[in-house]
Amino acid sequence: MHEFSLVESIVDSLLTMQQDAGWRRIVQVQLRVGVLRQVFPDILSFAFETVTRGTPLEGTKLVVEEVPLAFRCLDCGTTWGDEGGTCPCCGSIQRETLAGMELIIQSLEVEEPPS
Amino acid sequence: MNKIVTIQQSIMAEDEKFADAIRADNGKRGLLMVNLIGSPGCGKTTLLEKTAEARRLSFAVIEGDLATSRDAERLAKHDIPVVQVNTHGGCHLEANVVQKAMEALPLDTLDVLFVENVGNLVCPAEFDLGEDFKVALLSTPEGADKPLKYPYLFTSSEVILLTKADLLPYLNFDMDMFTRDVAHLNPSAKTVHVDSLSGRGLDEWLAILEERVREKKAHAL
Ligand SMILES: Nc1nc2c(ncn2[C@@H]2O[C@H](COP(=O)(O)OP(=O)(O)OP(=O)(O)O)[C@@H](O)[C@H]2O)c(=O)[nH]1
Ligand SMILES: [Mg+2]
Ligand SMILES: [Zn+2]
Ligand SMILES: [Zn+2]
Numbered sequence: 574m575h576e577f578s579l580v581e582s583i584v585d586s587l588l589t590m591q592q593d594a595g596w597r598r599i600v601q602v603q604l605r606v607g608v609l610r611q612v613f614p615d616i617l618s619f620a621f622e623t624v625t626r627g628t629p630l631e632g633t634k635l636v637v638e639e640v641p642l643a644f645r646c647l648d649c650g651t652t653w654g655d656e657g658g659t660c661p662c663c664g665s666i667q668r669e670t671l672a673g674m675e676l677i678i679q680s681l682e683v684e685e686p687p688s
Numbered sequence: 689m690n691k692i693v694t695i696q697q698s699i700m701a702e703d704e705k706f707a708d709a710i711r712a713d714n715g716k717r718g719l720l721m722v723n724l725i726g727s728p729g730c731g732k733t734t735l736l737e738k739t740a741e742a743r744r745l746s747f748a749v750i751e752g753d754l755a756t757s758r759d760a761e762r763l764a765k766h767d768i769p770v771v772q773v774n775t776h777g778g779c780h781l782e783a784n785v786v787q788k789a790m791e792a793l794p795l796d797t798l799d800v801l802f803v804e805n806v807g808n809l810v811c812p813a814e815f816d817l818g819e820d821f822k823v824a825l826l827s828t829p830e831g832a833d834k835p836l837k838y839p840y841l842f843t844s845s846e847v848i849l850l851t852k853a854d855l856l857p858y859l860n861f862d863m864d865m866f867t868r869d870v871a872h873l874n875p876s877a878k879t880v881h882v883d884s885l886s887g888r889g890l891d892e893w894l895a896i897l898e899e900r901v902r903e904k905k906a907h908a909l
Binding site: 575578579582583585586589590594600604609610611657658659666667668670674675676677678679680681682683684685 | 689690691692693694695696697698699700701702703779780810811814815839840843844871872873875876
């Protein structure tokens with residue numbers, strides 16, 4: 574149930590942003606979540622609903638986009654995905670993770686105050 | 689009128705501000721910070737006790753514990769400066785709490801600052817505390833399938849310690865599976881088999897720390 578810990582961080586960030594920008598309401602939140610994070614979108618939404626009840630974020634919708642794994646070899650530059658492990662081209666163990674670890678608030682749909 | 693605003697910011701941006709500040713301070717000081725993560729009872733405190741007994745490094749510990757101060761008392765017996773942080777049921781430590789705890793420690797006299805995180809393989813791995821690297825501890829009785837079940841921890845740790853290696857003869861621990869899965873998740877991880885009772889593997893563990901301490905001090909401003 575680590576989704577509850579994550580939701581607390583999301584809520585903190587959103588409330589700070591809303592206060593700073595003066596939006597009337599955040600209608601929808603688009604998240605990018607790497608597969609390695611093992612986040613279950615349904616549990617995340619449930620946790621978000623529970624934690625935001627009675628706050629300015631009540632009724633805000635979460636949309637989760639899953640990001641697959643991607644690696645790049647630091648020796649030969651080959652990129653590869655899901656299968657993980659060593660470089661499929663040169664066998665090097667030195668790789669960087671390009672994607673699959675992220676927990677990102679990508680964008681928001683917000684309602685602005687009437688001008 | 690509704691509008692779309694692009695954010696592209698980490699979910700943990702608020703926590704990461706504290707973590708970045710800790711990392712910057714420790715960089716100036718040349719202090720290595722290591723975040724120990726593993727299940728309840730996997731041997732984190734015992735490893736720290738053995739590390740103290742070896743007397744090769746000067747270190748302090750921030751103890752994250754759900755409720756008691758027993759681990760802190762165990763380490764204080766070895767003259768290790770310890771700050772106890774009770775999370776009151778919280779499943780992980782966060783950087784703002786760690787930053788406060790650090791104020792009570794003699795940071796300028798240390799080689800290493802260890803954080804013994806709350807016993808848990810999920811949330812502690814997700815919250816950056818400003819450490820130089822994470823150490824994942826897995827004790828042999830927990831079973832060889834754990835790296836694949838908790839891939840984020842085992843992928844994001846620089847060192848993986850297989851603890852309670854003395855128990856291997858009594859368990860059906862599938863070493864081939866463990867080695868294969870770790871190589872798949874994290875091919876450049878340094879994996880050490882440790883038996884804290886006899887001290888086997890401790891030299892390798894200490895050598896990894898000593899090398900990283902040297903690097904850290906060499907890069908201090
Ligand atoms: N056989 C064996 N037992 C060990 C070893 N290391 C630790 N233990 C035992 O495992 C138990 C738990 O060890 P701790 O060091 O308290 O574990 P911990 O990870 O700090 O536990 P928490 O902080 O409560 O999560 C103790 O009874 C230790 O004596 C080891 O290498 N071999
Ligand atoms: Mg302990
Ligand atoms: Zn948790
Ligand atoms: Zn390669």
